[in-house]
Amino acid sequence: MTRQTNPDYLNGVPELLVLQLLARRPMYGYELVRAIEQTSGQVLEFGEGCIYPVLHRLEKEGHLASRRETVAGRSRVVYRVTAPGRKRLAGRLAVWRSVVAAVDQVLQGAQHAKSAVS
Amino acid sequence: MTRQTNPDYLNGVPELLVLQLLARRPMYGYELVRAIEQTSGQVLEFGEGCIYPVLHRLEKEGHLASRRETVAGRSRVVYRVTAPGRKRLAGRLAVWRSVVAAVDQVLQGAQHAKSAVS
DNA sequence: TGCCATACCTTGAACCACGAGGTATATCTC
DNA sequence: GAGATATACCTCGTGGTTCAAGGTATGGCA
Numbered sequence A, B: 001m002t003r004q005t006n007p008d009y010l011n012g013v014p015e016l017l018v019l020q021l022l023a024r025r026p027m028y029g030y031e032l033v034r035a036i037e038q039t040s041g042q043v044l045e046f047g048e049g050c051i052y053p054v055l056h057r058l059e060k061e062g063h064l065a066s067r068r069e070t071v072a073g074r075s076r077v078v079y080r081v082t083a084p085g086r087k088r089l090a091g092r093l094a095v096w097r098s099v100v101a102a103v104d105q106v107l108q109g110a111q112h113a114k115s116a117v118s
Numbered sequence C: 001t002g003c004c005a006t007a008c009c010t011t012g013a014a015c016c017a018c019g020a021g022g023t024a025t026a027t028c029t030c
Numbered sequence D: 001g002a003g004a005t006a007t008a009c010c011t012c013g014t015g016g017t018t019c020a021a022g023g024t025a026t027g028g029c030a
Helices: A013-024 A029-039 A048-060 A083-108 B013-024 B029-039 B048-060 B083-108
Strands: A064-071 A074-081 B064-071 B074-081
Touching: A013 A029, A013 A048, A013 A074, A013 A083, A013 B083, A029 A048, A029 A074, A029 B083, A048 A064, A048 A074, A074 A083, A083 B013, A083 B029, A083 B083, B013 B029, B013 B048, B013 B074, B013 B083, B029 B048, B029 B074, B048 B064, B074 B083
Parallel strands: none
Antiparallel strands: A064 A074, B064 B074
């Protein structure tokens, strides 16, 4: 009960951030987990158990492509965004912005959004 | 797969909006569903199957209080926010804003938040 | 040698929005 | 007055997703 751990409001956010970060430059899973953590100032902390499944799913859907790389004896799976992936990113980004705008509208207004007039 | 219906990013949003709308004035369930739909410009469409459970849970937790009302032969359950409810609203609002800020930070920045030089 | 950080992965549980379905009354239409 | 529509309440089952925890393996450091 109570569910006091993490804040929520996060549904779909991992995928959005993964796509955006990878659109900037190819990265590997462990790196992504750290990048999200640091860049958000520790506000967003998606574990590996969240990020890896997202990566695998996106790759299976054709939105990401992966390539194995070995650096200093360590094997990494580096992901990059494909063309369909960029389209998906654009879509998810638009949805995110519209949702945030809609929530803010309900939070603030409510009185003026009724039916134009005033 | 597919899951193309609604955008997501919505986890916990219904509770936030319900608390905020009720903090403005008491309302009943059906009215809340409509209000959210209209005010958000049809972007957010939480069904009754989403709102009613939220209302019941919040009331059970003491964040809402209800009162039966009969208008034109129609029975309504009107909810209002309690003092603990207002505290919860403040908290959820703060979390929402911090999450949105964090997501935007990751979406935009990332290059300057790294660690200076490379 | 032992420990920690890196780097990958899977599994199980919990949660939540959603759709579909169910009841009942008032009003509007034909 | 018969039927459809709108109001108003409610519950249940499903599916997707985040999260915590655990599991494997290698390299660097003390």
